[in-house]
Every structure is written in structure tokens, then in C-alpha cells.
Amino acid sequence: MLLLTPEEMGRADRLAAESGIDSYGLMIRAGHAVSAAFLRLYPAALRADVLCGPGNNGGDGYIAAEALKQAGVEVALFHLGDPENLKGDARRAFQACSIDGKPVEDYRPAAGAVIIDALFGAGLQRPLSDALCMLISQVNEAAEPVIAVDLPSGISGLTGKVQGAAFSAAHTVTFMRAKPGHFLLPGREHCGRLDVFDIGIPQRILEEAGGGHHLNGPDLFASALPALTASSHKFRRGHLGVFSGGPSASGAARLSATAGLRTGAGLVTLAVPPNAAMVVANQVTAVMLKAVPDVAALDEWLEDKRLSAFVLGPGFGVGEKARAFVSALASRPLVLDADGISSFADEPDALFALLSGADPHCVLTPHEGEFARLFPDIAADDNIGKPEKARRAAERANAIVLYKGADTVIAAPDGRIAINANAPPWLATAGSGDVLAGIIGGLLAQGTPAFEAACAGAWLHGQAAKRAGEGLTAEDLPNHLPPLSGVS
Ligand SMILES: NC(=O)C1=CN([C@@H]2O[C@H](COP(=O)(O)OP(=O)(O)OC[C@H]3O[C@@H](n4cnc5c(N)ncnc54)[C@H](OP(=O)(O)O)[C@@H]3O)[C@@H](O)[C@H]2O)[C@@H](O)CC1
Ligand SMILES: Nc1ncnc2c1ncn2[C@@H]1O[C@H](COP(=O)(O)OP(=O)(O)O)[C@@H](O)[C@H]1O
Ligand SMILES: [K+]
Missing domain, CATH: 3.40.1190.20 (Ribokinase)
Structure with a gap:
């Protein structure tokens, strides 16, 4: 099975845009896949705590948060950095989200909540700050379930390595194709159960964007x-x-x-x-x-x-x-x-x-x-x-x-x-x-x-x-x- 590195996934994204596919539509489907996973997996959860980062992974989080609110779930929203700085589709997703958020620094995990980790996905570039590492270790210690969007934040999609710290997710929801980091250690152990959702990028684009990485089978x-x-x-x-x-x-x-x-x-x-x-x-x-x-x-x-x-x-x-x-x-x-x-x-x-x-x-x-x-x-x-x-x-x-x-x-x-x-x-x-x-x-x-x-x-x-x-x-x-x- 073809795997896509984060870079190749980005290329697929660009090729999809060039072929006329609406990138915001992709984000909406990605966010809805996450909210659907929440509703299916945790029907009795008291609250969704959605942690949104500064890129498109955060954008998926805003879409999921709004969809969960519409479904009647109590949602608490937290953002990393000033959401006014968001760009492109992520900004649009933030603007379409009717929930007032708080700075992620204020977040404390509490019993009964399910955490949606939409801090970083394919765009993780460098080790996380000490403050984020601390937050992640608090969440991991609290042992409330985490649904990771695309990748558990802190895991490199290319190498599976931990960049400072990483969420230990119960589930990871990724899009179109799994990434090498979902199967390489220690990434695999941080992902929990992996679900791959089709958000509408055609196979021919994935094959054009993808290279040599395959899951053995x-x-x-x-x-x-x-x-x-x-x-x-x-x-x-x-x-x-x-x-x-x-x-x-x-x-x-x-x-x-x-x-x-x-x-x-x-x-x-x-x-x-x-x-x-x-x-x-x-x-x-x-x-x-x-x-x-x-x-x-x-x-x-x-x-x-x-x-x-x-x-x-x-x-x-x-x-x-x-x-x-x-x-x-x-x-x-x-x-x-x-x-x-x-x-x-x-x-x-x-x-x-x-x-x-x-x-x-x-x-x-x-x-x-x-x-x-x-x-x-x-x-x-x-x-x-x-x-x-x-x-x-x-x-x-x-x-x-x-x-x-x-x-x-x-x-x-x-x-x-x-x-x-x-x-x-x-x-x-x-x-x-x-x-x-x-x-x-x-x-x-x-x-x-x-x-x-x-x-x-x-x-x-x-x-x-x-x-x-x-x-x-x-x-x-x-x-x-x-x-x-x-x-x-
Ligand atoms: N591909 C597709 O088809 C689709 C992809 N989708 C979604 O997009 C996601 C990829 O989005 P993305 O490229 O915007 O990257 P993302 O993971 O949000 O992070 C980038 C941001 O994080 C920042 N940053 C990085 N490292 C950092 C650090 N250590 N500490 C602090 N900040 C750090 C970085 O800042 P900068 O490096 O620019 O300073 C930038 O602001 C993908 O995972 C999937 O969820 C879906 O919407 C559907 C279609
Ligand atoms: N934790 C593990 N999970 C799955 N496979 C493993 C694990 N540890 C080792 N293996 C596999 O077991 C085999 C061990 O081979 P090797 O290290 O050469 O040991 P030995 O010399 O005793 O045969 C390899 O195929 C390796 O991939
Ligand atoms: K994530």
C-alpha cells in the first residue's frame, strides 16, 4: 500500500488544487471525519476539548469543533498562538467556528473529556517548545482519550520520531493515505488505532505525488x-x-x-x-x-x-x-x-x-x-x-x-x-x-x-x-x- 510522506501529501494537496479541487472542501471533509470519529467512538463523552494549532491541522480542528457543537456536544476550544494570525483555509475554518476559544496555555485536562489533538500534523518542522512538551505530558498523564488529527502532535510523519514530546493517542484519524510515521517506531505506539478517511483526492494525484514508501504487503x-x-x-x-x-x-x-x-x-x-x-x-x-x-x-x-x-x-x-x-x-x-x-x-x-x-x-x-x-x-x-x-x-x-x-x-x-x-x-x-x-x-x-x-x-x-x-x-x-x- 502506498504511503505518503508529509511532503508528498503537501504535493498531493497542491496538485489537487491545480486540478480544480477546492482545498477548503478537503478541510471540511477532514474535520467532519474527525467529528464523526468522536461521535462514533465516544458517544458518552461529557465534553470535547479541541486543541487547535497555527496551521491547517488546526483548521481541521476548528471544523471538527463546530460540527461537534452542531451535534449537541459540549465543546471547549483552545488555540495555540493568536488565531487572528491564521491564514488561508485554516483562517476560514476559524472564522466559521462559533465557539469562543481560550489560549492553550490555560488548558488543563479534566476527567470525562475527550481531547481532539489538532495542534500539528504534516507541518511539524522542529521540536516542540518546553511549554508544549509540558502540556502534552500533562494530557498523557491524565489518561483521558485523545483523538489525533492526522498525526499525534509531536510525531514526525516522515520518521515516526518524537519531536520533544508527543500525545499518546487512542485513535488517529488521517486522510487519504497513511504516512510512514504511523508505522515507524515510536510513532506507531503513539497513534493508537489508525483510521484512514477518503476526503476526495483522486488516486492518480496520490500516485503522482507519492514516491517510494510502501507499507509492506x-x-x-x-x-x-x-x-x-x-x-x-x-x-x-x-x-x-x-x-x-x-x-x-x-x-x-x-x-x-x-x-x-x-x-x-x-x-x-x-x-x-x-x-x-x-x-x-x-x-x-x-x-x-x-x-x-x-x-x-x-x-x-x-x-x-x-x-x-x-x-x-x-x-x-x-x-x-x-x-x-x-x-x-x-x-x-x-x-x-x-x-x-x-x-x-x-x-x-x-x-x-x-x-x-x-x-x-x-x-x-x-x-x-x-x-x-x-x-x-x-x-x-x-x-x-x-x-x-x-x-x-x-x-x-x-x-x-x-x-x-x-x-x-x-x-x-x-x-x-x-x-x-x-x-x-x-x-x-x-x-x-x-x-x-x-x-x-x-x-x-x-x-x-x-x-x-x-x-x-x-x-x-x-x-x-x-x-x-x-x-x-x-x-x-x-x-x-x-x-x-x-x-x-
Ligand atoms: N494535505 C492535504 O491534502 C490536507 C491536509 N489537511 C491538514 O493540514 C495539515 C497540514 O497543515 P500544515 O501544512 O499547515 O501544517 P500543520 O501541521 O498545521 O503545522 C504547521 C504550522 O505549525 C507551525 N509549527 C510547526 N512546527 C512547530 C513547532 N515545533 N512549534 C510551534 N509551531 C510549529 C508552523 O509554523 P512555522 O513553521 O510556519 O513557523 C505552521 O504554522 C495536515 O496535517 C492535515 O491535518 C486537511 O486540512 C485536508 C487536506
Ligand atoms: N518487538 C518486535 N516486534 C516484532 N518483531 C520483532 C521485534 N523484535 C525483533 N523482531 C524481529 O525478530 C527477528 C529477530 O532477528 P535477530 O535480531 O536477528 O535475532 P536472532 O539473531 O536471535 O534471530 C527480526 O526479524 C526482527 O525484525
Ligand atoms: K495532530
Whole structure:
């Protein structure tokens, strides 16, 4: 699903005006969506406390306040700054509002009220003042329900970051399309339940205004998933190679291998150091085993062109061997995870050189710590959010970057960005990242392009976790993957 950054939403607004759509009409519909949400969600509320800011978000607030008054609700209105300074549609909305307001400095939350937060939305530019931070923390502490207009004030719609302080809303009412900040952390946790209302901007304008940000879901990857036909044959379903660590560190790679097989790779082989062969052989059945002691043995194995993708990293061990193996694998579809990433911490440019110059065919799956090892300057840049960090990293590495976390972001060097929001918190369990690497490897092995494989991998991982339920362990995940033929 297309997401719109605040800047893109502003562009959509301008394009809508240029095409003759009345911008005040948009504001009226936005304000009415907010008042309707109030009436639907809080029919027993004693009062609506409407806090209006100095821009169009405040304009939506004035429309909502008047509509609620007309509906018989007791409304208390507060404005930030002098409303005589309002401009454009917001000024018109203020003038059409028959409620006398007070300065927001006078506002004190009281029991029984529902707060409508119309202070700032897409136009939040900088951290809030101390006085506003104080007001917001008083409202949050009072724990009366807050309906946020467009975004909880204080949350950046672009990055999901808190600019000083932010309302913890019970509901957020936004317009036309959700924004990245509704799904990125901590923004997502401040939004409460998100409702997206159509206020009448045509789809073609949204698509013209929008860019690369999407909410991860089947619309991004379903058509690129492998499909089984009557003539399917195990060799046509791809052969995934997964590299294991030594005898006491094979569990992670075994999780990846099982996940790759469950995702539909026709064959999966665990490449093991010879001293781990017996241990691993005792633990696997459908997954095959191959002793690969060194790079010479790897080069020989790679002559088998039916091997169609690889996973390297889970439990592999950090060091020279990992670097040498990656060097041998760099031209093939590869998921590089965990130790495979950390092995390049001292020389990330060596990895980027290996991956440069071809169509992106490698998926890097760093968590926050691993990301900072490969991209220290990007990780440390507080001025940009997670999607932009992932995008810059993908561009630098010429690889798909799947930046893990509760708000996993997948980015491609060409600028495509997907934000994954379907992962339940019980995915935070040992080995779940190894399963993710295996799912992506299984898809790569079947010929799914790298960006789509990474998006599908993150989404399927979340679906498996939801199906397995709270309390799962990583071993449960492969068994709960949904059938690919049902993903649409
Ligand atoms: N797009 C659409 O199609 C539609 C959009 N609609 C609505 O418009 C909203 C966007 O409106 P917007 O652009 O006027 O921005 P908004 O969020 O009101 O804030 C700007 C004001 O805040 C001020 N300000 C900023 N940061 C500040 C700070 N830290 N502390 C203090 N002040 C600060 C800033 O001041 P300045 O930076 O200029 O000094 C400016 O005055 C959008 O969220 C949605 O609700 C709907 O009406 C329907 C159609
Ligand atoms: N709070 C959370 N909510 C949802 N998903 C999470 C959360 N924390 C971690 N995850 C997901 O769980 C997986 C953990 O992977 P990783 O950090 O590599 O751990 P491990 O090495 O133990 O497998 C990632 O896919 C990550 O996105
Ligand atoms: K708001």
C-alpha cells in the first residue's frame, strides 16, 4: 500500500488544487471525519476539548469543533498562538467556528473529556517548545482519550520520531493515505488505532505525488512469488545452500535451512565444516548435508549451477573464513545475515566492492547493531529516519537492505522502500532472525527477485508468527508459514 510522506501529501494537496479541487472542501471533509470519529467512538463523552494549532491541522480542528457543537456536544476550544494570525483555509475554518476559544496555555485536562489533538500534523518542522512538551505530558498523564488529527502532535510523519514530546493517542484519524510515521517506531505506539478517511483526492494525484514508501504487503510481492505447476520438479524449484558454523554452532543454520525448505526451495543443502558433519547429520532429515571445509571446496561446489541461492551468516562465526566465502559467493543470489555481516565490520568497503557493478542480488539483513557495524555514519545520523537510513545503506552496498526490528524496513538501491508492520512482538525470540534469512533464501532460490523476496520474507515471517501465536519458539515458525499459493 502506498504511503505518503508529509511532503508528498503537501504535493498531493497542491496538485489537487491545480486540478480544480477546492482545498477548503478537503478541510471540511477532514474535520467532519474527525467529528464523526468522536461521535462514533465516544458517544458518552461529557465534553470535547479541541486543541487547535497555527496551521491547517488546526483548521481541521476548528471544523471538527463546530460540527461537534452542531451535534449537541459540549465543546471547549483552545488555540495555540493568536488565531487572528491564521491564514488561508485554516483562517476560514476559524472564522466559521462559533465557539469562543481560550489560549492553550490555560488548558488543563479534566476527567470525562475527550481531547481532539489538532495542534500539528504534516507541518511539524522542529521540536516542540518546553511549554508544549509540558502540556502534552500533562494530557498523557491524565489518561483521558485523545483523538489525533492526522498525526499525534509531536510525531514526525516522515520518521515516526518524537519531536520533544508527543500525545499518546487512542485513535488517529488521517486522510487519504497513511504516512510512514504511523508505522515507524515510536510513532506507531503513539497513534493508537489508525483510521484512514477518503476526503476526495483522486488516486492518480496520490500516485503522482507519492514516491517510494510502501507499507509492506502482498500487493508488493505476490506476483513475484513462485507458483507451483503440474510440471514442477524439485530441481526447477531451486537449490538453496546454507552455511553452518562448527559442531557447537549449527542450530542457527539448521533453522535457516528448514525455513528455506518450507518456503518451497526444491532442495536445501547445509554446507558444514567437516567436524560438524556428524552432529548436523543427526539433526536433519529432508535437508541435505555437504562438507565444505574451505574456499577451494566451496569453489568446486559452486560449479554446480543448479545451486540457485545461498544463506551465509547465522552461527557461521566472524572472521576471515566468512569474508573469503562471501567473496566466492558475491556474484550469486545471497542472503548475508548475522556473522556474515559482522565479519565486514572493519572493512565494509570490501563488502560493497564485492557487491558493486551488477544488478542487486544480495539481501543484507542487519539488526540495529549489525547495521551500525556496516554503516556507522548512516546509523549515527540523527537527522534521518529508519527508511532513509536503509535506503542510503542499500544504495551504498548495491544490495537490498532489510533493516530489522519491530518496524523492519526493506530498501532497494533504486529507492523503493517498504515498511513492515505485521510482526507481532513475540517474534523477538532467539533464532527468529535465522528463520527469516532462510525464508528469503528459499524465495531467492526459486527465482524471486531480491527486493520482492525480502519484502515477502518479512511479511511471511510475521504471518507465521501470528499463526504460531504468543509463546512461539523459532523452531515453530517454519511450520506455521502460510501456503504461498494463498498469498494475494
Ligand atoms: N494535505 C492535504 O491534502 C490536507 C491536509 N489537511 C491538514 O493540514 C495539515 C497540514 O497543515 P500544515 O501544512 O499547515 O501544517 P500543520 O501541521 O498545521 O503545522 C504547521 C504550522 O505549525 C507551525 N509549527 C510547526 N512546527 C512547530 C513547532 N515545533 N512549534 C510551534 N509551531 C510549529 C508552523 O509554523 P512555522 O513553521 O510556519 O513557523 C505552521 O504554522 C495536515 O496535517 C492535515 O491535518 C486537511 O486540512 C485536508 C487536506
Ligand atoms: N518487538 C518486535 N516486534 C516484532 N518483531 C520483532 C521485534 N523484535 C525483533 N523482531 C524481529 O525478530 C527477528 C529477530 O532477528 P535477530 O535480531 O536477528 O535475532 P536472532 O539473531 O536471535 O534471530 C527480526 O526479524 C526482527 O525484525
Ligand atoms: K495532530
